[in-house]
Amino acid sequence: MGNYDVVILGGGPGGYAAALRAALRGAKVCCVEMGHIGGTCLNVGCIPTKAMLHASEIFHQSNHASAFGLNCSCVGVDGREYMARVAKVVAGLRKGVEGLLKARKVDVLRGKGRLTAPDTISVETDNGSEQVKARSIIIATGSSPARPGFLPWDSPRIMTTNEATTAESLPESVIIIGGGVIGCEFATVYSELGIETTVIEMLDRLVANLDAEASKIIARSLKKRGATVLTGSKIVSVKADDSSVTVETEDGKIIEADYAIAAVGRIPNTEDISAEDIGVEMDGGIIRVDDRCRTNVEGVYAVGDVAETRQYAHLATRMGIVAADNATGNDARDDRTIVPAGVYTHPEVAAVGETEEKGENVRVSAFPLRASGIAHAYGEIDGQVKIVADAETGKILGSLVIGPHATDVIAEIALAMRYGLTVENIAETIHAHPTFAEAVAEASEAWLGLPLHTLR
Numbered sequence: 001m002g003n004y005d006v007v008i009l010g011g012g013p014g015g016y017a018a019a020l021r022a023a024l025r026g027a028k029v030c031c032v033e034m035g036h037i038g039g040t041c042l043n044v045g046c047i048p049t050k051a052m053l054h055a056s057e058i059f060h061q062s063n064h065a066s067a068f069g070l071n072c073s074c075v076g077v078d079g080r081e082y083m084a085r086v087a088k089v090v091a092g093l094r095k096g097v098e099g100l101l102k103a104r105k106v107d108v109l110r111g112k113g114r115l116t117a118p119d120t121i122s123v124e125t126d127n128g129s130e131q132v133k134a135r136s137i138i139i140a141t142g143s144s145p146a147r148p149g150f151l152p153w154d155s156p157r158i159m160t161t162n163e164a165t166t167a168e169s170l171p172e173s174v175i176i177i178g179g180g181v182i183g184c185e186f187a188t189v190y191s192e193l194g195i196e197t198t199v200i201e202m203l204d205r206l207v208a209n210l211d212a213e214a215s216k217i218i219a220r221s222l223k224k225r226g227a228t229v230l231t232g233s234k235i236v237s238v239k240a241d242d243s244s245v246t247v248e249t250e251d252g253k254i255i256e257a258d259y260a261i262a263a264v265g266r267i268p269n270t271e272d273i274s275a276e277d278i279g280v281e282m283d284g285g286i287i288r289v290d291d292r293c294r295t296n297v298e299g300v301y302a303v304g305d306v307a308e309t310r311q312y313a314h315l316a317t318r319m320g321i322v323a324a325d326n327a328t329g330n331d332a333r334d335d336r337t338i339v340p341a342g343v344y345t346h347p348e349v350a351a352v353g354e355t356e357e358k359g360e361n362v363r364v365s366a367f368p369l370r371a372s373g374i375a376h377a378y379g380e381i382d383g384q385v386k387i388v389a390d391a392e393t394g395k396i397l398g399s400l401v402i403g404p405h406a407t408d409v410i411a412e413i414a415l416a417m418r419y420g421l422t423v424e425n426i427a428e429t430i431h432a433h434p435t436f437a438e439a440v441a442e443a444s445e446a447w448l449g450l451p452l453h454t455l456r
Helices: 013-024 039-044 046-062 079-103 161-166 181-192 212-224 313-327 373-378 406-418 423-427 438-447
Strands: 002-009 029-033 107-110 112-117 120-125 128-139 143-145 158-160 173-177 196-200 228-230 235-240 245-249 254-257 259-262 266-268 300-302 341-343 349-353 362-368 384-390 396-402
Touching: 002 013, 002 107, 002 313, 013 029, 013 039, 013 079, 013 313, 029 128, 039 046, 039 079, 039 161, 039 313, 046 079, 046 161, 046 181, 107 120, 112 128, 128 313, 158 161, 161 181, 161 259, 173 181, 173 245, 173 254, 181 196, 181 212, 181 341, 196 254, 212 228, 212 349, 212 396, 245 259, 300 313, 341 406, 349 406, 362 438, 384 423, 384 438, 396 406, 396 438, 406 423, 406 438, 423 438
Parallel strands: 002 029, 002 128, 029 107, 128 300, 158 259, 173 196, 173 259, 196 228
Antiparallel strands: 112 120, 120 128, 143 266, 235 245, 245 254, 341 349, 349 396, 362 384, 384 396
């Protein structure tokens, strides 16, 4: 039996961040992982999809280069080389994280772990069962793609996003079931590559958890790239044979494609870790934690997708840091009220805090990218920065950013919100010109009734 100060169950972005932070705090640390270090994000999620998206954007832009006075185009896509490059990016980053864990003297135990006591994890390894004991345990087992029962999972032509990001090549045509963030990102990839793409969403708009303006722009972008977008569309049957997948919708549409990808959400990995057996309180499949990531069981913490409905790698990382700090005798807390979200479609969409529809006693201002110099230089004017602020004080309560680098630009607003800044504080901050971040200052000036580059 190994004895540690901290043992982390799971080596994804929350788990390995916790392991590294605890080690930096001087703790003796073990990380238990049954798969690849890096979890979903690094291996089959954030990183491979962004590698796919950047490559598809290059392809799309090259085929529209004449708008910039350039005579060039990509005549085709080598699917195997394309996916091989994605795998290479993933492998390199995974090796980097493994190197960090090794350098920080974190022991990595390979196997499936479950809690047998508040201070003990039993791990099934290739060499049999092994027990590890610790003063503190951090649960970071992540989530897995939902596998709806109406899909014929015995067919290799039905994929989750795990298979789509690790495929050896690209499909000739694809049906994406689910028009949320993940579904829209995959639809962007395939449609930009010229692959026949259909998105089927049961709700009346795409990415329904975001601002309606974001839904409209994402749908318009996908259609412009050649994708078919079916919203308010309920699937009644899915059939797969050796050569194709056929989907029938309630309104009688029949769609056939090479493959289908289920992108209908993710399920927290809490069923097989025996957390409830040691008294950990759950809310459905989610572990209840406080602002220090503590469960109700002393010495047991939980982070990431097992402890949050917002399944973001950056949130898991922050929670891992908070949990590790507390597990090593330091005082850290985060109420997790300010968490930016990103959609890496083209254009990108990012949001944080309150939306225009849900805010109370707020005033909203927006700056359109069609009035931005850098947006015109890039040829990317379909977007905006919207700021939601308290109508009386000007304290920033939320924002929507649509356009190139939106997921980078939103960080400024998240920082401002975290420290209670106002739109006036943003407007008085000198922003470099020309940049997309300037649009944040412009939107702030508009909120104050002093817009420079737009008419009131």
